[in-house]
Amino acid sequence: MDLSTKYMGLALSSPLIVGSCGLTKSVKAVEQCACAGAGAVVLKSIFEEQIVAEVDALVASGEQTLWHPEADEYIRSYGREGAVTAFLDLVRDSKKAVGIPIIASVHCVSPGIWTEFASRLQKAGADAIELNINVLTSDTRLSGAEMERAYFSVVEAVRKASGIPVSVKLGYHFSGMAGFLSRLSESGLAGLTLFNRSYNSDFDVERFELTAARFLSSPNEYVLPLRWISLLAGRAGCDLCASTGVHDGKTAVKMLLAGAAAVQTVSVLYDRGVEHLQTMVAEVRAYMERHGFERIADFRGRMSQALSDNPAAYERVQFMRHSVGIE
Numbered sequence: 177m178d179l180s181t182k183y184m185g186l187a188l189s190s191p192l193i194v195g196s197c198g199l200t201k202s203v204k205a206v207e208q209c210a211c212a213g214a215g216a217v218v219l220k221s222i223f224e225e226q227i228v229a230e231v232d233a234l235v236a237s238g239e240q241t242l243w244h245p246e247a248d249e250y251i252r253s254y255g256r257e258g259a260v261t262a263f264l265d266l267v268r269d270s271k272k273a274v275g276i277p278i279i280a281s282v283h284c285v286s287p288g289i290w291t292e293f294a295s296r297l298q299k300a301g302a303d304a305i306e307l308n309i310n311v312l313t314s315d316t317r318l319s320g321a322e323m324e325r326a327y328f329s330v331v332e333a334v335r336k337a338s339g340i341p342v343s344v345k346l347g348y349h350f351s352g353m354a355g356f357l358s359r360l361s362e363s364g365l366a367g368l369t370l371f372n373r374s375y376n377s378d379f380d381v382e383r384f385e386l387t388a389a390r391f392l393s394s395p396n397e398y399v400l401p402l403r404w405i406s407l408l409a410g411r412a413g414c415d416l417c418a419s420t421g422v423h424d425g426k427t428a429v430k431m432l433l434a435g436a437a438a439v440q441t442v443s444v445l446y447d448r449g450v451e452h453l454q455t456m457v458a459e460v461r462a463y464m465e466r467h468g469f470e471r472i473a474d475f476r477g478r479m480s481q482a483l484s485d486n487p488a489a490y491e492r493v494q495f496m497r498h499s500v501g502i503e
C-alpha cells in the first residue's frame with residue numbers, strides 16, 4: 177500500500193504534514209516529526225514584523241556620529257541578516273537532517289521589504305514557502321476588495337523573489353469567498369491551505385480583563401475546511417491543503433475524500449504528543465486496507481463537489497431537511 181502523494185509538486189511519503197507551530201521550530205523537533213511519519217513539515221513562522229522591528233531597533237539605537245548613508249544601509253542589512261539567520265539555519269539544517277520536504281513559513285500582512293528574503297529561503301534549501309497572510313483591520317472604511325488586493329500583492333512580490341512553490345494559508349472572513357479563493361488559486365500559487373485559525377480573545381467578567389480564548393482547536397472544527405475543500409477541489413487552480421481540526425486519521429481521510437492534496441495537523445500533537453502522528457498515519461492506512469485502496473489517488477477527491485453544478489442549492493436542501501427534522 178502506497179501513502180505517497182504530491183503536494184505543490186513536492187513528493188510526500190504520506191499526506192500528513194505537521195503545520196507551522198512550536199513543534200517545528202528546531203531541527204530536533206523536525207526530526208521527531210519525520211520519525212513519526214510526517215510527509216512534510218511547515219516550519220514555525222518567521223514574522224514580517226520580526227524582520228522590520230529588528231532593522232528599526234538597530235537603526236534607532238545606533239550612534240548618530242557613525243551615521244552616513246553607507247553605514248545606514250549596512251546596519252539595515254545587518255539587522256535583516258540578524259533576524260533571518262536563525263531561520264535560514266533552521267531551513268538549512270533541517271534539510272540536512274531529514275529527507276522530507278521542508279516548507280518555510282512567513283507570517284505577513286503586506287508586500288514590504290521582507291519579500292526579498294524569499295530568495296534567501298530558496299537558497300537555504302526550502303522546498304516551498306507557505307505565507308500565512310493575516311490582514312487584520314479595524315479600519316471601517318476599508319472595502320473587501322481593497323483588503324483582497326493586499327493578498328494578491330504579497331503573492332506577486334514573493335513569487336517574483338523566489339523560484340520555489342508558494343502557498344498561502346489564510347482565514348475565512350471574506351465576502352464572496354468562493355470567488356476570492358478561486359481567483360487567488362489562479363494567481364500563480366502552488367497551494368492554498370484552508371484554513372488558518374485566528375487568535376481570539378475572551379472576557380474575564382469578574383476582573384474586567386481580556387483573556388486568551390483556547391488556543392488549540394477542537395476536533396469538531398474540521399467541518400469548515402472540509403466544506404470549503406470539497407467545494408473548491410477540482411475547481412481551484414492549485415493544490416488544496418486542509419488545516420484546522422484534523423485530530424485523527426479518519427478526519428484526514430475525510431479531507432482527502434473532499435479533494436485535499438495534503439492535510440496539516442497541529443493542535444492534537446500538542447495534546448497527545450508528536451507520536452500521535454503515527455496513529456493517524458496507521459488509521460489512514462487501515463482505512464485504505466478496509467476499502468482495498470492501494471494509492472491515495474484511488475480515493476482522493478471522491479467526495480468533492482466538483483461534479484455538482486450547484487453545490488449551494490444542494491447544501492440548502494440539506495439544511496432545510498435537517499432543520500425540519502430537528503424541530
Ligand SMILES: Cc1cc2nc3c(=O)[nH]c(=O)nc-3n(C[C@H](O)[C@H](O)[C@H](O)COP(=O)(O)O)c2cc1C
Pocket residue numbers: 195196197198220221281283308345371372373391392393394419420421422440441442443444446
Ligand atoms: C502553539 C501554536 C503555534 C502556532 N504557530 C503558528 C505559526 O507560527 N505560523 C502559522 O502559520 N501558524 C501557526 N499556528 C497555527 C497552526 O499552524 C494551524 O494552522 C492551526 O493550529 C490549526 O490547525 P490545528 O487545528 O491542527 O491546530 C500555530 C498553532 C499553535 C497551536
